[in-house]
Amino acid sequence: xxxxxxxxxxxxxxxxxxxxxxxxxxxxxxxxxxxxxxxxxxxxxxxxxxxxxxxxxxxxxxxxxxxxxxxxxxxxxxxxxxxxxxxxxxxxxxxxxxxxxxxxxxxxxxxxxxxxxxxxxxxxxxxxxxxxxxxxxxxxxxxxxxxxxxxxxxx
Numbered sequence: 618x619x620x621x622x623x624x625x626x627x628x629x630x631x632x633x634x635x636x637x638x639x640x641x642x643x644x645x646x647x648x649x650x651x652x653x654x655x656x657x658x659x660x661x662x663x664x665x666x667x668x669x670x671x672x673x674x675x676x677x678x679x680x681x682x683x684x685x686x687x688x689x690x691x692x693x694x695x696x697x698x699x700x701x702x703x704x705x706x707x708x709x710x711x712x713x714x715x716x717x718x719x720x721x722x723x724x725x726x727x728x729x730x731x732x733x734x735x736x737x738x739x740x741x742x743x744x745x746x747x748x749x750x751x752x753x754x755x756x757x758x759x760x761x762x763x764x765x766x767x768x769x770x771x772x
Contacts, residue, residue, distance in 0.1 A: 665709025665755035666693055672753065672765045678703060687740070690733050694753075701747045703769075704734045709755040718754040719768055727772040 670680050673696055682695040694705035706726065708718035727750060734748055750772040756764040 661709050661711065661757065662707075664757065666707050668709075668755050668757075668763055668765060669705065669707040669753040670694060672767065673703075673705065676767075682737070685733075685737055687733070687736050689736060690729055692730070692733050692737060695734075695737060698749070701749050702734075702738075702743070703749045703751055704730055704737075705751045705753055706730060707753045707755065709757060711757050711759070713756070718756060719752050719766065722752050722771070731772065 666683060670683065673694070674680060678696040678698045680694055680696045682692065685692045685695060692704055693707040694703075696703045696705060706722055708721055710718045730750055734750070737743075738746070738748075749770050752768040752771050754764075754766040754768070756766075758764075
């Protein structure tokens with residue numbers, strides 16, 4: 618058996634793709650297109666985190682980490698305020714029809730933030746340190762200035 622017989626013959630290059638090739642191209646385009654179109658909630662959330670980070674920095678906090686992720690979840694912001702490590706949950710909304718943004722931070726969410734903070738400390742090999750949990754509410758209403766509220770030490 619020679620080498621030419623071990624591979625199927627190449628189709629003639631007439632500018633057309635097989636149905637299978639067309640599906641592969643369409644599927645790859647669909648994946649690319651879905652990633653190219655930003656999720657409006659993700660864009661709003663990222664904007665809120667930018668606003669919160671800037672707000673806290675202007676008030677003397679030093680942001681160490683943004684969107685730190687592990688298998689158990691994500692921390693929006695990790696900052697330092699003097700000698701205190703501050704874990705910040707950022708909540709951003711475009712209105713208050715479903716309540717104030719900070720109202721969506723439940724006891725369960727605060728418990729999860731506590732566990733995530735422990736994982737962040739372990740991952741960064743930080744020894745004993747005072748930890749504070751803050752919430753920053755960002756309200757972005759069309760045609761109005763952005764409203765930021767900082768709730769330090771909520772847990």
